[in-house]
Amino acid sequence: MDDGTCHAPPGLQLACVPRYGPPGGGPPPRSEQGAAIPATAADTRTTLCALQSKGTNGSAGLPFEARWRCSADARTLVANGVPDHPVGAFPNAGNPNPLAAQSVRFSTTLTPVVHAGSGAFVKVAGYALNGIKFDPGTAQSCDTRCADRGAGRGNPWRIEALGQPFFAFGVDASHAHVQPGGAYHYHGVPEGMLNAAARAGRAMALIGWAVDGYPIYARFGHADATSLASPLRAMRPSYRLKTRPDAGRPRVDFAPMGTFTQDYEFVAGLGDLDQCNGRRDVTPEFPRGIYHYYATDGFPFIQRCVKGTPARVADDGPPPFGGFARPRW
Numbered sequence: 001m002d003d004g005t006c007h008a009p010p011g012l013q014l015a016c017v018p019r020y021g022p023p024g025g026g027p028p029p030r031s032e033q034g035a036a037i038p039a040t041a042a043d044t045r046t047t048l049c050a051l052q053s054k055g056t057n058g059s060a061g062l063p064f065e066a067r068w069r070c071s072a073d074a075r076t077l078v079a080n081g082v083p084d085h086p087v088g089a090f091p092n093a094g095n096p097n098p099l100a101a102q103s104v105r106f107s108t109t110l111t112p113v114v115h116a117g118s119g120a121f122v123k124v125a126g127y128a129l130n131g132i133k134f135d136p137g138t139a140q141s142c143d144t145r146c147a148d149r150g151a152g153r154g155n156p157w158r159i160e161a162l163g164q165p166f167f168a169f170g171v172d173a174s175h176a177h178v179q180p181g182g183a184y185h186y187h188g189v190p191e192g193m194l195n196a197a198a199r200a201g202r203a204m205a206l207i208g209w210a211v212d213g214y215p216i217y218a219r220f221g222h223a224d225a226t227s228l229a230s231p232l233r234a235m236r237p238s239y240r241l242k243t244r245p246d247a248g249r250p251r252v253d254f255a256p257m258g259t260f261t262q263d264y265e266f267v268a269g270l271g272d273l274d275q276c277n278g279r280r281d282v283t284p285e286f287p288r289g290i291y292h293y294y295a296t297d298g299f300p301f302i303q304r305c306v307k308g309t310p311a312r313v314a315d316d317g318p319p320p321f322g323g324f325a326r327p328r329w
Contacts, residue, residue, distance in 0.1 A: 034116030066131030079104040079131025085192030088172025095170030100182025112213035112308040119305030126210035136302035146250040212308025225281030236271030277303040
């Protein structure tokens with residue numbers, strides 16, 4: 001169904017950077033990550049290093065298992081890719097794939113550092129505490145005419161999984177669905193992971209670890225980034241719909257604005273968060289403050305880039321078709 005990344009019409013500058021170069025060889029695009037910023041260095045080795053879950057998912061009819069461990073320098077996940085919360089019916093009208101157990105292996109640093117620049121592009125943004133990957137992009141796309149209504153792949157106009165009525169991806173209540181091969185994955189806030197306090201905004205919820213080692217939280221952060229005593233509120237991304245469609249885009253009366261990744265633009269300072277949907281503030285787990293990411297209710301929903309050095313992920317990398325053009329975030 002989707003293998004995730006983001007694209008733009010030819011000639012537009014990349015917003016963040018694919019890590020493995022274009023398919024078929026050739027030089028990779030210029031990196032938009034600069035030097036490490038020492039003041040942002042974090043040490044996460046005392047946080048959730050022995051977390052594990054095991055049981056049976058009644059709605060999927062499958063066992064689930066996820067085990068996290070920390071060594072001297074790495075945080076490692078071993079999981080079977082089955083969530084520990086209720087899931088939707090798969091296959092369904094918008095998603096033809098049955099959920100199946102996977103072999104998940106993931107490892108990232110315990111001491112991440114933010115780099116200057118707008119971030120490094122990632123396909124898989126990280127993994128939830130329950131072992132499910134955050135994979136926000138899709139492979140469904142349109143050419144200029146969009147005659148197949150987005151059923152094709154490899155076209156320049158990449159369809160968003162959330163926030164649009166044009167193409168049904170069959171996501172469930174946790175903003176997740178299933179890829180070919182059975183991999184259940186999140187495109188947005190994993191509602192099934194949240195307890196009542198986190199859903200109501202009475203508590204912050206650490207929901208996973210990004211591929212660069214920084215934590216990912218769900219939706220709510222402190223109004224004052226330096227004070228745990230300040231109230232929680234929903235974090236606002238700094239993206240907005242463009243005031244006019246890009247040249248060559250399918251007609252807006254056919255595919256409304258918000259259908260495609262390219263319909264959004266980043267405006268520094270518009271919201272609380274940076275290009276990678278992150279910021280530095282205090283959290284219950286890191287009361288002195290740490291850079292971290294948010295899953296949000298608005299685009300990009302899950303970050304499409306990271307500020308630290310991303311670990312390699314087995315199913316990450318470039319899309320299986322040419323080109324790396326993407327929107328100017």
